[in-house]
Amino acid sequence: MDAERWWPPFVEVAALVWIVLFVVDVAVAFDLLVVSESLAATIRSVLRWLLVVFLLDVALLYRWSDQSPGRFVRSNWFLILTVVPWFRPFRLLRIGRSIRALRLLTGSRRVGSFLNKIRRKCHSLWHRLRE
Structure with a gap:
Protein backbone atom coordinates (compact mmCIF):
# COMPACT_ATOMS: atom_id res chain seq x y z
CA MET A 1 0.00 0.00 0.00
CA ASP A 2 1.11 3.50 -0.73
CA ALA A 3 1.16 5.37 2.59
CA GLU A 4 0.91 8.76 0.90
CA ARG A 5 -2.42 7.68 -0.54
CA TRP A 6 -4.11 6.10 2.50
CA TRP A 7 -2.62 8.25 5.28
CA PRO A 8 -4.62 11.50 4.70
CA PRO A 9 -8.05 9.79 4.84
CA PHE A 10 -6.90 7.88 7.94
CA VAL A 11 -5.97 11.14 9.65
CA GLU A 12 -9.32 12.70 8.69
CA VAL A 13 -11.13 9.78 10.34
CA ALA A 14 -8.84 10.09 13.38
CA ALA A 15 -9.75 13.78 13.58
CA LEU A 16 -13.46 12.97 13.52
CA VAL A 17 -12.95 10.33 16.23
CA TRP A 18 -11.00 12.87 18.28
CA ILE A 19 -13.81 15.42 17.98
CA VAL A 20 -16.44 12.90 19.09
CA LEU A 21 -14.34 11.67 22.01
CA PHE A 22 -13.49 15.23 23.03
CA VAL A 23 -17.20 16.14 23.12
CA VAL A 24 -17.91 13.03 25.19
CA ASP A 25 -15.03 13.87 27.54
CA VAL A 26 -16.34 17.42 28.02
CA ALA A 27 -19.89 16.11 28.56
CA VAL A 28 -18.57 13.76 31.24
CA ALA A 29 -16.60 16.59 32.87
CA PHE A 30 -19.75 18.76 33.05
CA ASP A 31 -21.90 15.86 34.29
CA LEU A 32 -24.00 15.91 31.14
CA LEU A 33 -23.11 12.29 30.49
CA VAL A 34 -22.45 9.55 33.02
CA VAL A 35 -19.94 6.85 32.16
CA SER A 36 -17.87 4.48 34.25
CA GLU A 37 -14.50 5.69 35.46
CA SER A 38 -12.73 3.05 33.39
CA LEU A 39 -14.50 4.23 30.21
CA ALA A 40 -13.64 7.86 31.00
CA ALA A 41 -9.99 6.86 31.51
CA THR A 42 -10.04 4.94 28.21
CA ILE A 43 -11.44 7.98 26.40
CA ARG A 44 -8.69 10.21 27.81
CA SER A 45 -6.08 7.63 26.83
CA VAL A 46 -7.38 7.41 23.26
CA LEU A 47 -7.34 11.22 23.05
CA ARG A 48 -3.66 11.20 24.04
CA TRP A 49 -2.84 8.51 21.46
CA LEU A 50 -4.64 10.46 18.77
CA LEU A 51 -2.39 13.42 19.58
CA VAL A 52 0.55 11.15 18.72
CA VAL A 53 -1.15 10.34 15.39
CA PHE A 54 -1.49 14.07 14.66
CA LEU A 55 2.17 14.72 15.48
CA LEU A 56 3.15 11.80 13.25
CA ASP A 57 0.96 13.30 10.52
CA VAL A 58 2.97 16.52 10.48
CA ALA A 59 6.25 14.61 10.57
CA LEU A 60 5.19 12.45 7.62
CA LEU A 61 3.93 15.41 5.64
CA TYR A 62 7.27 17.15 6.22
CA ARG A 63 9.13 14.02 5.12
CA TRP A 64 7.04 13.71 1.96
CA SER A 65 7.33 17.43 1.13
CA ASP A 66 11.08 17.57 0.29
CA GLN A 67 11.20 21.11 1.75
CA SER A 68 13.61 22.62 4.23
CA PRO A 69 12.25 22.82 7.79
CA GLY A 70 11.87 26.62 7.66
CA ARG A 71 10.11 26.60 4.32
CA PHE A 72 7.84 23.75 5.44
CA VAL A 73 6.82 25.69 8.57
CA ARG A 74 6.19 28.89 6.59
CA SER A 75 4.12 27.17 3.94
CA ASN A 76 2.25 24.85 6.32
CA TRP A 77 1.75 26.95 9.47
CA PHE A 78 -1.99 26.23 9.44
CA LEU A 79 -1.38 22.50 9.19
CA ILE A 80 1.08 22.65 12.09
CA LEU A 81 -1.38 24.68 14.16
CA THR A 82 -4.01 21.99 13.65
CA VAL A 83 -1.76 19.44 15.37
CA VAL A 84 -2.99 21.05 18.58
CA PRO A 85 -6.20 19.05 18.98
CA TRP A 86 -8.41 22.01 19.87
CA PHE A 87 -7.63 23.49 16.45
CA ARG A 88 -8.08 20.18 14.66
CA PRO A 89 -11.68 20.86 13.59
CA PHE A 90 -10.43 23.84 11.56
CA ARG A 91 -8.53 21.45 9.29
CA LEU A 92 -11.78 19.69 8.51
CA LEU A 93 -13.36 23.01 7.58
CA ARG A 94 -10.61 23.47 5.02
Whole structure:
Protein backbone atom coordinates (compact mmCIF):
# COMPACT_ATOMS: atom_id res chain seq x y z
CA MET A 1 0.00 0.00 0.00
CA ASP A 2 1.11 3.50 -0.73
CA ALA A 3 1.16 5.37 2.59
CA GLU A 4 0.91 8.76 0.90
CA ARG A 5 -2.42 7.68 -0.54
CA TRP A 6 -4.11 6.10 2.50
CA TRP A 7 -2.62 8.25 5.28
CA PRO A 8 -4.62 11.50 4.70
CA PRO A 9 -8.05 9.79 4.84
CA PHE A 10 -6.90 7.88 7.94
CA VAL A 11 -5.97 11.14 9.65
CA GLU A 12 -9.32 12.70 8.69
CA VAL A 13 -11.13 9.78 10.34
CA ALA A 14 -8.84 10.09 13.38
CA ALA A 15 -9.75 13.78 13.58
CA LEU A 16 -13.46 12.97 13.52
CA VAL A 17 -12.95 10.33 16.23
CA TRP A 18 -11.00 12.87 18.28
CA ILE A 19 -13.81 15.42 17.98
CA VAL A 20 -16.44 12.90 19.09
CA LEU A 21 -14.34 11.67 22.01
CA PHE A 22 -13.49 15.23 23.03
CA VAL A 23 -17.20 16.14 23.12
CA VAL A 24 -17.91 13.03 25.19
CA ASP A 25 -15.03 13.87 27.54
CA VAL A 26 -16.34 17.42 28.02
CA ALA A 27 -19.89 16.11 28.56
CA VAL A 28 -18.57 13.76 31.24
CA ALA A 29 -16.60 16.59 32.87
CA PHE A 30 -19.75 18.76 33.05
CA ASP A 31 -21.90 15.86 34.29
CA LEU A 32 -24.00 15.91 31.14
CA LEU A 33 -23.11 12.29 30.49
CA VAL A 34 -22.45 9.55 33.02
CA VAL A 35 -19.94 6.85 32.16
CA SER A 36 -17.87 4.48 34.25
CA GLU A 37 -14.50 5.69 35.46
CA SER A 38 -12.73 3.05 33.39
CA LEU A 39 -14.50 4.23 30.21
CA ALA A 40 -13.64 7.86 31.00
CA ALA A 41 -9.99 6.86 31.51
CA THR A 42 -10.04 4.94 28.21
CA ILE A 43 -11.44 7.98 26.40
CA ARG A 44 -8.69 10.21 27.81
CA SER A 45 -6.08 7.63 26.83
CA VAL A 46 -7.38 7.41 23.26
CA LEU A 47 -7.34 11.22 23.05
CA ARG A 48 -3.66 11.20 24.04
CA TRP A 49 -2.84 8.51 21.46
CA LEU A 50 -4.64 10.46 18.77
CA LEU A 51 -2.39 13.42 19.58
CA VAL A 52 0.55 11.15 18.72
CA VAL A 53 -1.15 10.34 15.39
CA PHE A 54 -1.49 14.07 14.66
CA LEU A 55 2.17 14.72 15.48
CA LEU A 56 3.15 11.80 13.25
CA ASP A 57 0.96 13.30 10.52
CA VAL A 58 2.97 16.52 10.48
CA ALA A 59 6.25 14.61 10.57
CA LEU A 60 5.19 12.45 7.62
CA LEU A 61 3.93 15.41 5.64
CA TYR A 62 7.27 17.15 6.22
CA ARG A 63 9.13 14.02 5.12
CA TRP A 64 7.04 13.71 1.96
CA SER A 65 7.33 17.43 1.13
CA ASP A 66 11.08 17.57 0.29
CA GLN A 67 11.20 21.11 1.75
CA SER A 68 13.61 22.62 4.23
CA PRO A 69 12.25 22.82 7.79
CA GLY A 70 11.87 26.62 7.66
CA ARG A 71 10.11 26.60 4.32
CA PHE A 72 7.84 23.75 5.44
CA VAL A 73 6.82 25.69 8.57
CA ARG A 74 6.19 28.89 6.59
CA SER A 75 4.12 27.17 3.94
CA ASN A 76 2.25 24.85 6.32
CA TRP A 77 1.75 26.95 9.47
CA PHE A 78 -1.99 26.23 9.44
CA LEU A 79 -1.38 22.50 9.19
CA ILE A 80 1.08 22.65 12.09
CA LEU A 81 -1.38 24.68 14.16
CA THR A 82 -4.01 21.99 13.65
CA VAL A 83 -1.76 19.44 15.37
CA VAL A 84 -2.99 21.05 18.58
CA PRO A 85 -6.20 19.05 18.98
CA TRP A 86 -8.41 22.01 19.87
CA PHE A 87 -7.63 23.49 16.45
CA ARG A 88 -8.08 20.18 14.66
CA PRO A 89 -11.68 20.86 13.59
CA PHE A 90 -10.43 23.84 11.56
CA ARG A 91 -8.53 21.45 9.29
CA LEU A 92 -11.78 19.69 8.51
CA LEU A 93 -13.36 23.01 7.58
CA ARG A 94 -10.61 23.47 5.02
CA ILE A 95 -11.61 20.31 3.21
CA GLY A 96 -14.37 20.85 0.69
CA ARG A 97 -15.72 17.33 1.02
CA SER A 98 -16.25 17.77 4.73
CA ILE A 99 -18.14 21.00 4.23
CA ARG A 100 -20.40 19.42 1.62
CA ALA A 101 -20.98 16.43 3.90
CA LEU A 102 -21.88 18.73 6.78
CA ARG A 103 -24.36 20.56 4.55
CA LEU A 104 -25.95 17.25 3.60
CA LEU A 105 -26.11 16.13 7.22
CA THR A 106 -27.70 19.35 8.43
CA GLY A 107 -30.28 19.00 5.66
CA SER A 108 -31.38 15.71 7.17
CA ARG A 109 -34.28 16.27 9.53
CA ARG A 110 -33.00 13.88 12.21
CA VAL A 111 -29.37 15.11 12.15
CA GLY A 112 -30.45 18.75 11.88
CA SER A 113 -32.63 18.33 14.97
CA PHE A 114 -29.74 16.68 16.83
CA LEU A 115 -27.35 19.50 15.87
CA ASN A 116 -29.91 22.08 17.02
CA LYS A 117 -30.18 20.31 20.39
CA ILE A 118 -26.40 20.39 20.74
CA ARG A 119 -26.33 24.07 19.78
CA ARG A 120 -29.02 24.93 22.36
CA LYS A 121 -27.23 22.90 25.07
CA CYS A 122 -23.91 24.64 24.32
CA HIS A 123 -25.68 28.00 24.38
CA SER A 124 -27.24 27.30 27.79
CA LEU A 125 -23.89 26.01 29.15
CA TRP A 126 -22.20 29.17 27.92
CA HIS A 127 -24.75 31.35 29.72
CA ARG A 128 -24.39 29.28 32.89
CA LEU A 129 -20.62 29.65 32.79
CA ARG A 130 -20.88 33.42 32.31
CA GLU A 131 -23.09 33.83 35.40
